[in-house]
Amino acid sequence: MAKTTTKPVSKASAAPAANSSNGTTPAVATETTYLEAIREALFEEMERDEHVFCLGEDIGVYGGAFKVTEGLQARFGESRVIDTPISEAAIVGAAAGAAHMGMRPVCEMQFIDFISNAYDMLTNYVATARYRTDLPCPMVVRGPSGGYVRGGPFHSQNPEAAFFHTPGLKIVYPATASDAKGLLKAAIRDDDCVLFFEHKYLYRRIKEVLPTGDHVVPIGKARVAREGTDVSIITYAAMVWKALEAAEQLQKDDGVSVEIIDLRTLLPMDDDAIVRTVRKTNRVLIVHEDTRTGGIAGEITARINELAFEWLDAPVLRVTAADVPLPYSPPLEDYVLPQTSDIVRAVRRLIAY
Amino acid sequence: MPLSREQKLELYYYMRLTRSLEERLVNLYRQTKVIGGLFRSLGQEADAVGAAYALDRDAGDILSPLIRNLGAMLVRGATPVEVIRQYMAKGDSPTKGKELNIHFGSVERGFIGQISHLGDMVPVMAGVTLTFKMRREPKVGLVFIGDGATSTGAFHEGINFAAVQRCPLVVIVENNGYAYSTPMHRQTAAAAFVDKAIGYGIPGERADGNDVLAVYEVTKRAVDRARRGEGVTLIELLTYRRKGHAEHDNQSYVPDGEIERWARDNDPITRYITVLRDTESVTDDEFAAIDARVTREVDEATDIAELSPMPEPEEALRGVYGDVASVDSLWFRDAVRSAVETHERPAAWGTYDG
Numbered sequence: 241m242a243k244t245t246t247k248p249v250s251k252a253s254a255a256p257a258a259n260s261s262n263g264t265t266p267a268v269a270t271e272t273t274y275l276e277a278i279r280e281a282l283f284e285e286m287e288r289d290e291h292v293f294c295l296g297e298d299i300g301v302y303g304g305a306f307k308v309t310e311g312l313q314a315r316f317g318e319s320r321v322i323d324t325p326i327s328e329a330a331i332v333g334a335a336a337g338a339a340h341m342g343m344r345p346v347c348e349m350q351f352i353d354f355i356s357n358a359y360d361m362l363t364n365y366v367a368t369a370r371y372r373t374d375l376p377c378p379m380v381v382r383g384p385s386g387g388y389v390r391g392g393p394f395h396s397q398n399p400e401a402a403f404f405h406t407p408g409l410k411i412v413y414p415a416t417a418s419d420a421k422g423l424l425k426a427a428i429r430d431d432d433c434v435l436f437f438e439h440k441y442l443y444r445r446i447k448e449v450l451p452t453g454d455h456v457v458p459i460g461k462a463r464v465a466r467e468g469t470d471v472s473i474i475t476y477a478a479m480v481w482k483a484l485e486a487a488e489q490l491q492k493d494d495g496v497s498v499e500i501i502d503l504r505t506l507l508p509m510d511d512d513a514i515v516r517t518v519r520k521t522n523r524v525l526i527v528h529e530d531t532r533t534g535g536i537a538g539e540i541t542a543r544i545n546e547l548a549f550e551w552l553d554a555p556v557l558r559v560t561a562a563d564v565p566l567p568y569s570p571p572l573e574d575y576v577l578p579q580t581s582d583i584v585r586a587v588r589r590l591i592a593y
Numbered sequence: 594m595p596l597s598r599e600q601k602l603e604l605y606y607y608m609r610l611t612r613s614l615e616e617r618l619v620n621l622y623r624q625t626k627v628i629g630g631l632f633r634s635l636g637q638e639a640d641a642v643g644a645a646y647a648l649d650r651d652a653g654d655i656l657s658p659l660i661r662n663l664g665a666m667l668v669r670g671a672t673p674v675e676v677i678r679q680y681m682a683k684g685d686s687p688t689k690g691k692e693l694n695i696h697f698g699s700v701e702r703g704f705i706g707q708i709s710h711l712g713d714m715v716p717v718m719a720g721v722t723l724t725f726k727m728r729r730e731p732k733v734g735l736v737f738i739g740d741g742a743t744s745t746g747a748f749h750e751g752i753n754f755a756a757v758q759r760c761p762l763v764v765i766v767e768n769n770g771y772a773y774s775t776p777m778h779r780q781t782a783a784a785a786f787v788d789k790a791i792g793y794g795i796p797g798e799r800a801d802g803n804d805v806l807a808v809y810e811v812t813k814r815a816v817d818r819a820r821r822g823e824g825v826t827l828i829e830l831l832t833y834r835r836k837g838h839a840e841h842d843n844q845s846y847v848p849d850g851e852i853e854r855w856a857r858d859n860d861p862i863t864r865y866i867t868v869l870r871d872t873e874s875v876t877d878d879e880f881a882a883i884d885a886r887v888t889r890e891v892d893e894a895t896d897i898a899e900l901s902p903m904p905e906p907e908e909a910l911r912g913v914y915g916d917v918a919s920v921d922s923l924w925f926r927d928a929v930r931s932a933v934e935t936h937e938r939p940a941a942w943g944t945y946d947g
Binding site: 293319320322324325327328329330331332333334335336337338339340341342343345360361364365368370371372373374375376378407408410430431432508 | 687688691692696697698700705706708709710713715716717718719720721722723724725726727746747750751753754757758912913914915916917920
C-alpha cells in the first residue's frame with residue numbers, strides 16, 4: 241500500500257516537536273506525517289487551553305510507545321502529561337472525573353487493543369453520564385490501532401465496532417495527516433467523549449503539507465477522497481489508501497470510475513454523504529479492516545437499505561477482514577486482512593452485476 | 594475543632610431524616626408508587642451521615658455515595674423531594690426519570706451520582722481529586738464503596754492510581770457484612786479490609802461505623818490529611834445491613850437472630866440518643882422537636898412529589914450528546930404516536946401509548 245499512494249518519510253523531514261509548540265510558522269511549507277500531525281494537535285490544544293492534559297502509560301519521559309507525545313512533558317510539565325500505572329480503567333475513569341470538573345483530558349491507550357480493559361468505564365460510565373445525570377465527559381481516548389504491522393492478535397485490533405453500538409460516544413478514525421490533526425483538535429474541543437483511533441501503519445508512512453492556522457475538521461462529516469461515477473467505495477482509515485490504489489488500477493485496466501468516501505467519523509455517521517454517493521453511482525462496496533460479522537459495514541448496508549434502496553443497481557458488497565483473531569505471521573495476516581486485489585475483485589463483481 | 598452541641602444535633606437530624614425518608618419510601622413502595630427497587634440503609638445511617646459531615650460544606654469538597662449512603666447525600670444537600678421524585682420516576686426528578694433510586698448527583702452541591710457497576714466510582718473520584726491537585730485547590734473528595742466492591746478491578750486500579758498521584762481522596766469501605774447474599778469471608782481472604790491499605794502504601798483506619806461521632810472523627814482525620822496534601826486514606830467502617838440487598842430480598846441467608854441482635858444492641862440512632870443525653874443533656878423535648886421537623890419535611894416532600902408529572906416520553910431521546918438536542922425518533926414510533934392521536938392504535942403494538 242505504501243508503494244504507490246504514500247511517500248516514505250526521511251528522518252530529516254520529521255520536524256522536531258518543539259517546532260510546533262512555539263506557534264511559529266515554518267518559512268517553507270514542510271510535509272508533516274500522520275503521527276506528527278497528531279502531536280501538533282496535542283501541542284496546539286494544550287497551548288490554547290490550560291484545561292487540556294494528557295494521561296497514559298509511558299507518555300511522559302519516554303514520549304509514548306510510538307513517540308506521539310514526545311516533547312510534550314518537557315514543554316508542559318509532569319502535571320499536564322501524566323505517566324500512569326498500567327490501569328486502563330483508572331485512566332479512563334480518572335479522565336471522566338477530571339472532565340466532570342471542567343478539564344479536557346486526553347487519554348492514551350498504549351495500543352488501542354487495551355481499550356477493552358476500559359470497556360466498562362467507557363460504555364457504562366462515560367457514555368451515559370450526560371444522559372443519566374447531566375454531567376458531561378469532554379474527553380478523548382486515543383491510541384494506535386490497526387494491522388498490517390505483524391503485531392499479532394493484541395497489537396493490531398480495530399475495536400471501533402465494539403463501541404459503535406454505544407449511544408453517547410463519538411468515534412473518529414482519520415485516514416490522512418490533515419484529518420488526523422484537524423479531527424483531534426475537534427475531538428479535544430468536543431463536549432462529549434470522542435474515541436480517536438489512529439492507524440499505526442499510517443503513522444510514519446504518509447505525510448502532507450498541512451493547512452496553516454487553527455485547522456479543525458468537524459466531527460460527523462465524511463469527505464470525498466476521490467470523485468467517480470461508476471462505483472462507490474465507502475471506507476475509512478487505512479483502507480482509504482487501499483481503495484485509492486484499487487481505484488487507480490480499475491481506472492487504468494477497466495476504465496471504471498470509482499468514487500471513494502472516507503467516512504472519517506464513524507459515530508455519528510454522515511448519512512447524507514452515504515446517500516449522496518449511492519444516488520450518484522448506484523453501486524456500493526464497503527471496505528473495512530475490522531472483522532466482518534457485526535462490523536460497521538453491516539450498519540452502513542442497513543442504512544443504505546433504509547435510505548436509498550431504490551437507487552441501488554446491485555447488492556451492497558463488503559470487503560473486510562475474515563472473522564478470526566488477527567494472526568502474526570505475514571502469510572497469515574496478509575491472508576486475513578483486506579488487500580487491494582480484493583477490492584478490485586469486489587468492484588469488478590459490482591460492475592458485472 | 595470539636596463538634597458543637599448544635600452540630601451534634603444536626604448529625605442526629607440527618608440520621609433521623611435518612612431513616613424516616615426511607616420508611617416513607619417503603620410505604621410508597623408498598624403502594625406501588627415506587628417504580629423500581631428500593632434500597633435501605635437501616636442501621637447504617639451513622640456511617641453515611643458521619644463521614645459526609647466531615648467534609649467542608651463551603652470548600653467545594655465532592656462526595657460519591659453508594660447505594661446505602663442516602664444519609665451522605667442529604668448531608669450534602671440532596672432534598673427529600675428529589676429522592677422521592679427519583680424513586681417515583683417523575684419527570685421533574687433530578688435525572689428527569691432517566692435513572693433510578695439515589696443514582697443522581699449535583700456537582701454544585703458536592704455529590705456525584707453513582708452507577709451500578711461497583712468500584713467504578715473510585716477511578717472517577719481519583720480523577721475528580723486529581724483535578725483538585727492539578728489546580729492546587731484545597732478541596733477533598735470522598736468515595737464510598739461497599740465490602741463487595743473491594744473485589745473489583747476498578748477499586749484496585751482507582752485507589753492505586755490515586756495513591757500514586759497522592760490525590761486528596763478518602764476511600765471509605767462500608768463493611769456491612771454482606772454483598773447481596775455474600776458474606777465477607779467469601780469476598781476476601783484478608784482478615785480486615787483495612788489491611789489492603791498497606792499494599793497501596795497509604796494510611797488505613799478502622800472504626801465503629803455505628804458510632805456516628807467515631808465515624809466523623811476518623812473521616813475528619815483523613816479529610817484533613819488529604820487537604821494538607823498527604824494523599825489517600827482507606828477507612829473501613831464496621832456496620833451491619835439490617836435489610837436485604839433491596840426490598841424484595843428476604844435475607845434467607847442470614848443466620849437466625851443476627852438481624853435482631855444488631856437491632857437490639859447496636860442501632861446507631863438509639864446509641865446516639867444515649868450519647869447525646871449523657872454528654873450534651875439533650876432533652877426529650879429537643880429530640881421530639883427534631884423528629885417532628887423530620888416528619889413534617891418528609892410529609893411535605895411526599896405531597897409535592899406525588900403531584901409531580903411523569904416525564905414526557907420524548908424526554909427519552911434528549912441529552913445523549915451535548916450538540917444534539919434530541920436523537921431522531923424512529924419512524925415506527927412516530928406512527929404509533931399518530932395512531933394514538935387518532936385512536937387507531939392496535940393492541941398488539943406494545944405498551945407504549947404516550
